[in-house]
Amino acid sequence: MKRSIITLFVLLGALTACERYDADDHKFDNVVYLNVSQTSPVQLATFSNNRATYDCTLQAALAYPADGDVQVSLAVDPSLVADYNARYGTQWPMLDAKYYTLSTETATIPAGRTTSEAITLQLHELMGEGEEQTGALPIDATYLVPVRISGASIDVLGGSDVAWYVVKRSSAITVAAQLGEGNWINFPTLDKYGANSSAWNGLTAMTYEALIYIDEFATKDSEDLPVNISSVMGVEQYLLLRIGDTNFERQQLQFDGSGSGSQFGKFPGKDATKNLEAGRWYHVACTYDQTTRTVRVYVDGQIQSEETGVGISSPSKKNQINLAMRALYDLWNSASETEKPQYETEDTGYNKLGDAYQFFIGKSYDEKRPLNGKIAEARVWSVARTPEQIWENMYNVENPADNPTLLGYWKFNEGAGNTVKDYSMYGNDGVAETDIVWPSGIEIPKINETEE
Template sequence: MNKYLLKYIAFCFIVMLLGSCNDSESDLLEPKVYFENKEYVIEVTDAEAMTHDLQARVSSLYSSSVEVFYEVADPSIVAAYNKKYGTEYETFEASNVKLGSGSSVVPDGQVYAEQVSLQFSNLKSIEEGKSYLLPVRIKSASLPIIEGRDIVYFVVTKPVRIMKVAKVYSNYIKVPLVPGTLFSSITYEALINVDWFGNNNTVMGCEGKLIFRIGDTPLVAANHLQIAGNKEFSVSQGLEEQKWYHVAFSYDQPTGKAVIYINGEKASEATWDTPNFDLTANAGGFFIGKVAGFMWGERPFYGQMSEVRLWNISRTENQIKQNMITVDPKSEGLAAYYKLNGTDQFQDGDTWKVKDASGHGMDGLVNGGRSALNIIDLDEPVTIK
């Protein structure tokens, strides 16, 4: 082929490429409509109704006004959201939502649309601890809409107020796991508030197999969370005294992923290849608060506890974060659940026990059955910050 013809073809290709780049740049610079925030949390109090502002925007200034139309999205959006993020939100009923207006305008020379009121009603019917999701969509606009930013999610929740907790000073609960019970994937969870750190403070688990504890000096600082047993790892951040935390550990056997969470956030992780865990009495027993009768020291916890849970599945980060203060007792994979609020403590004859809120009959033996847990009243509800 003639070398001049080759140069001509190459020149034409470059011109076409530059033209394509200019088109892409022009497309990126074109003003588009979207929601600036993806999610809002509406915490319900005792009010019957609450109002929140809804506001779309354009990505850049436009030479004329822009009209935007809104609608409450279909409930299938909630199902898709739960599947994508591993959450368990229920759909907030559209009949309990009223848009002040179905449309708003972005004035000429501005980027924010006029605010539209979104009223939530019938809120007194919401149960404590339940969370609902309401998706609101930009239905249409006089400019293009940014795909994926056309929906804003409102999380409507009524927080549980925990005002009674167990004061665990060398007290303990023994979980009656049935001999032969094996855990492949597993999750531990608890709300804790430490009064003071010792050399080794037991949160929960089976010593030597899979124990969730705080400190193991000199190897682990006295205020650092650690999971230990057949394998172990710890976190690098320390806990503070007289402060509430939600702490969790999860192990997913199929992926080998082991994670320690603090307040719903990953604090440390590792990769394991453990086939299963025997946490029954045959392996030493599963304890909460201290390891009673352990030959090298019982390693008691000194502080307050609430919402202690054992799962036979690996809970996701979003599931843990969404359910720190409470969880549905009927949740899949919940093996044992101790609320430790005083109402779940009872005597079976002369034996003290704490009821398993999951309904699986795993009522815990308190202090060997000899004495009750010390339940205290709080001046303000448990808050995770």
């Protein structure tokens, strides 16, 4: 039976990939199923505890278009909770009916079409009432809402007629962006001189940090070309946080400080014991301070690698850290002819920065070095954060717009769209190169919290 269902879905995929359906394509009887259950009947509905509502959409679907309208009945079926718990070894209860509404109990798939209009399972009243949140859905508890096809005017495909929604109002971070090959985050305002970019230059210390989840440490791209780097964030050949490198461990975190503002090179050295794993969340961070000449790399809030007495030996204006170099070029380029010479000195040289490498998230030298994973809570600071600060603030920064040393703060909590808000006072919103994928079911555990 399992093999038959798999074979059917292979055929379904082939049919739905085509724009035309010929009679010869109909090698089996038409059936109706839930589109969300085509690959898995389990649908994760995990959301932040500050959301009052959460919508889950689904459709009734056909293997191929029918000659006439197909009528489908749908229902929330509490009797299926026991089946789920027996199958998956859980003990989750049915969600109280006051927290959900199915937008319709009937759907029509019009003749010549393969899907119905969207049906919504809306979760509501999640935050209860008033400041006390009276009657709110409990935080970090898990519930089930089984939705099934209860009847149809044609045969129903067993095994894909039920969607079990696993509902959780979580205290964890529940939104992150997926960045892969051909997609990264640009920062256009950092290329223009002004209030947005000026604080990014003339630094003597810095910190990068982010939450990342690498899906796969790819060694080849879609064109079968070699890949040995996963870019997290930073400026290529200057100050860049990445994973892997040529003649380096593919899964090891590396902080490249090859630029004039750091000069400590690639840190740390090759060490397979420091490799990261695919398929899990990490908080990663790196810091450099010219004054103490100290470089550090952190993993999950702990110092993984540290060295002192490296990099800049004599800090000066010439070797200050500039993370928005094209903004300095813009300052020179927009200056009057009488003002330009002051920006062309040995200490400035802003006229030479028109093609300087830019700050990106999920990209470095070129688009062949993608993150290939998920990211949240990305930040840039103008100070070298202390170990205590790194540990305490891995998952959130309070009052970010009040801290002038927080140069950029992208929570990646939008859940939709291609613009990523900067929560710092500088407002350098990120813009995705292509459409961002916002995966469902995200839940990032907070390892720095302990129960009292």
